[in-house]
């Protein structure tokens with residue numbers, strides 16, 4: 001990519017905007033600030049309800065209800081609204097621009113599930129020289145354990161990719177993927193945290209049912225998931241081998257595994273990834 005970590009200085013002067021200030025925008029902004037790439041004072045955020053932007057204001061972010069202001073003020077703009085809101089959000093950009101000379105050569109980064117680069121580039125066509133990168137981040141970015149992918153549009157430069165990868169990488173893993181893969185990856189990494197919360201909750205429920213206090217059960221369940229994930233990442237062993245290592249013949253774990261398989265857990269999780277991928281594709285078609 002030709003850029004190195006020495007180029008992080010680029011963030012010090014960069015104005016970063018968010019159209020939509022919900023969960024995903026907060027997770028990305030938090031990562032940028034926590035890792036010292038840029039301060040909240042260099043950011044702009046817009047949304048239709050000023051009262052919902054109070055938390056941003058308290059942190060020192062400039063807030064506005066006019067999406068056009070975010071585009072005018074920022075060189076890098078995250079599109080962080082729900083997919084079906086995008087047309088209205090961009091219409092509001094065009095309606096609220098007060099100086100079109102301030103809108104050239106912007107880099108837009110879309111976190112929207114399903115919405116294709118071609119559609120994004122087409123909806124932003126009135127902004128001269130605009131470039132687009134599509135990303136799929138996830139909320140564990142908030143705690144530095146994100147898992148994100150990105151896919152540059154036809155006009156995005158290597159430097160644009162460097163900027164976006166750097167922002168997402170400070171909060172966890174970030175990898176380039178072809179656009180054809182992004183809906184499935186989004187189902188895995190974007191929706192995946194919710195699937196795992198559900199599993200942690202169910203593990204906790206089971207332990208509570210067997211007499212363990214709730215707080216202890218939830219903490220132990222979360223730590224067990226964290227530990228198992230680290231074993232997968234750090235030992236280099238396959239999940240099958242790791243599972244076998246915990247299952248002694250005739251033991252407690254294999255008995256539990258049998259209960260899980262009888263309940264169809266494996267198929268249910270595969271179905272969940274398939275259903276979320278299809279939903280993402282469907283949202284993109286609308």
Ligand SMILES: NC(=O)c1ccc[n+]([C@@H]2O[C@H](COP(=O)([O-])OP(=O)(O)OC[C@H]3O[C@@H](n4cnc5c(N)ncnc54)[C@H](OP(=O)(O)O)[C@@H]3O)[C@@H](O)[C@H]2O)c1
Nearest residue numbers: 020021022023024047049052080081082083089112113190
């Ligand atoms: N959450 C995740 O884990 C995750 C993961 C990967 C990708 N994504 C993607 O991230 C995007 C945002 O998701 P989210 O979870 O952050 O949703 P969210 O928390 O509901 O945030 C959406 C934000 O958009 C604002 N908004 C609504 N209409 C707007 C408009 N016309 N102009 C500007 N802002 C507007 C909302 O403001 P009000 O609340 O005031 O209406 C809200 O702050 C989605 O497209 C989703 O596909 C999310």
